[in-house]
Each structure stands twice: as C-alpha cells, then as structure tokens.
Amino acid sequence: MNDTAPQQHQQKKILLVTAHPEPRSLNASLAAFAAEHLRTAGHEVQVSDLYAMKWKATVDADDFPDEAGDRRLEVMAASERATLAGRLSADVAAEQEKVRWSDAVILQFPMWWFSMPAILKGWVDRVFTAGFGYGPALPPPYTGSALEGRRALVSVTAGARESSFSDRGIHGRLADVLHPVQHGLFWFTGMAPLEPFVMYNANALPEERFEAAKREYGRRLDGLFTDEPVPFRSLTGGDYDHDMRLLPGVETPGTSGLDLHIRPHN
Template sequence: MKVLWILAHPEPRSLNGALRDEGLHTLKELGHEVRESDLYAMRWNPVVDAADFGHDPARRLVVGAASERAHAQGRLSDDIAAEQDKLAWADTLVVQFPLWWFGMPAILKGWFDRVLVQGFAFGLTGERGQVRRYGDGGLAGKRALVITTAGARRSGLGPRGVHGDLEDVLFPLLHGTLWYTGVAVVPPLLIPSADRHTPAGHPAVLAELRERLRDLPTTPAIGYRHEHGGDYGTDLVLAPHLAPGRHGLDVHRTDRGGPPTSPSR
C-alpha cells in the first residue's frame, strides 16, 4: 500500500503521538510506503480564503467556482497543491484525531475544506453526464481507516450508548466526506477512555492498532450504497422497497438495509 497518514493532534508526547509513531513504524515494517501530514507540526492553515485560489480580493469570492478554476489552471496555493500531490500518490488514507465535541479538530476540518476542492475531489461528471459522488468521485479507488481517541468509554459510543453509535457520530466524515468523494472506508478504530490512559496502558492499545494495520489491505469496507447503483431515485431518496419502514443512517448501508449495489458510470 501507499499510505498517507494524516494526524491532527497538538502534542507529540500524547497517546495520539504514540499511536502515530507505532502506526508509521508498523506500516513500514510490513513493507508499505508511507507519507505523513502532521497538521499541527506543519502549522497547517485551516481557513479558506481568496489567497488559496489566487483570487482578486476586491471581487466577490464564490469558493466552488474559484477553487475549480484555480485547480484547472494550476493556481492553487502551494500548501494545497502539496497535499493534493500526497493524496494522488496514496491508495490508502489513515485519518487520526481526537474526538472533540463529536467531531474532528478544526485544523483537520480545515484540511478537508482546503484540499478537497471542486474539480479535484468532487464536482466531476461521469461518461453519461451523471454527477460522480457517493462511491464515485475524484478519490475513487482509495480506501481509508479513521482512528479516533475519545474520553468516553467504549460502551458509551456503542449502539445504545448515550453518545450515539461511533459510526453514526462519524457519519459526516465517513459517508459525507470520504464516501462522497469515492473513498471506501473500513470500520473506524476507537481508542476509548483516552484521557485516563497512562504510558503503562499503551502496549495493549498499540497492539490493537498493529492488528488493524496488518489487516487493513483485506478489511471489508463499510457497505455504503452507491448513489448511481439504482437504490436512489432522482430525488436522492432511498427507494421504498429497500429497508421498508425504516429511517436513519443505517438505511444507507447495504449490510444493514438491503441488497448490495454497484456503481454505474
């Protein structure tokens, strides 16, 4: 595999730092190629603005159109272009962050905002003129593993946990960002009770990480439905014969709400 490891944590001596270090070591030991984006160490700018696109600040900025033009004309800022080069190189992404207020840290959200521009990761059309998204898109063919630490106990982020099921909590990232742009996502790795971890407890957590990384090439992806696989109507609503009478995020998974679909390009 060619792995891009994206880390969003401010402290390299933290549990997240230990996970990153062990993860990179394990991947290299297994013979995989690895590149890294350590966003805090890079002092990554998370804020989208006109300078990203070489846009005249005196003119009204329409982000989608400006980003698409800049990408097509090779005028994106150097930091964005460098991250896009890493993405183009990689066939696998590891996205690692602490779960803060039920989402990713702002610096990581800003990485997605600035790097996955229109014309690069989305806003593309297929051979028949259909919009390429949800299982298709500029990042189609890549896979991703999300690793997140949380202060909550594992049970609290389970199917009946007070915080909500982890895959539901991460749905905006797993489905709305990664799957939307074509990336197949494997089940996320949760490291619970992270604020109560001490270095003495790291070996068990690191062993769990190593196992997930060893299995990553063959781990089945979450069975999200393809938009153009026949499961959705022109109104983008799931067909009534699939998961009848059910609502919620699970209906968008073939492994929980009906037969699998395949992309139509």
C-alpha cells in the same frame, strides 16, 4: 502458485494525517506506531502532522491566487477554477499531491466536541476542492468518484467510555457521530472507508492498555487493504431516486436512521 491470487503483501502508499498539538500525546504515539508498523511491512508512508506544519485551517482568497481581489469570492467556483488550472496555493497543492499519490489515507485525531479538531476540518475544507474531490467535472459522488480505489481509515481517541457511544448511549452511536467523515468525506469522494479504530477512556490510559491497543491497531493496519470496507450504497446503484432519496422498500424491514444508507447483508 496461482499467479492470479491477490497480492496482499504488495507495497502500498499510505498518507497519514495527524492532528494533535502535543507531540507527546497519545495521538502522536499512535501515529508514530502506525508509520513504523506500515513501513516495517514494506509500505511507503507520508505523514502530514498538521500542527507541526502550522497548517492554515481557513479557506480564503489566498487559496486561489489568480482570483481578482475585487471579485466576490464564490468558494466552490473559485476552487474549481484554481484546481483545474493548477493554480491553488502551494500548501494545498502539495497535500492534494499526497492524496493522489496514496493508496490509502489514515486520519489520526482526538474526538473534540463530537468531531475532528478544527485544524483537521480545515485540511479537509482546503484540500478537497471542487475539481479534486467533487464537482461537475468529476464522476457523481457516493460512487466510483474522484478518489476511487483508495482505502480510508479513521483512528480516533475518545475520553468517554465505549458504552456511552452505543445505541442507547448518551452520546449516540459512534457510527452516527463519525458519519460525516466516513460517508460525507470518504465515500462521497469515492474512497472506501473501513470500520474505525477507536481508543476509548483515552484520558487515563495505563501502559498495559496502550500496549494491547497497539497490538489491535497493528492488526487493523495489517488489514488496511484486505478488510471489507463499510458497505455504503452507491448513488448510481439503483437504490436512490433522482432527488437522491432512498427508494421505498430497498432496506431490510426495521432499518432506520443512517443505517438506511448501508447495503443489507445478503
């Protein structure tokens, strides 16, 4: 046996963040399936069920207990001071510890108005503070940044049909719709995003389709640490100028839009 071979079945730690108000929903079922599947495979799983936790979605002065009440709240500066001093509100600090603990983060949510539910956006807003997910005290974004070494997976349900989220679909390409999460959250903070797992036509799902979807989701979960992530370009890899603009000519001819920020296949 080659001792240098990758340990694909090594126990890992996964944080599963789920956002749906109904505990009998499709999203809740997918979250429960993922947690059981990963645990059966020998991994450790923590679940943050944001609705069950009654998560506060808004950033405000209560997140930074040491800030003077008469001082103008500058969120980035206040969050960095509180983060670096270990003085964030207890709920935010607890979620940051879960992210630090994890080897992978899975976000499970329904697509509402072409984005994540407000409660999950509020989890991102409050947890990924300056000094934790970004900021001058950390490596530059879009590279080996604050949370490097972690995998990230979006599992999303959408009521629309798959064809409507295609290159000529009326909703736009799903990769573009999810770009703020895949690139703007995961890759910005150094996590390696995988291709999302998506369930379309989610409002009327027969049991046989759900069973087939679980099998496919199980395969994606099995590849959480072995599948190739989306090959986004690094900010420090020589492809961008000082103003963070992609240099001319580094893309494959004909590439446009958000695809410019994906490395071409060799």
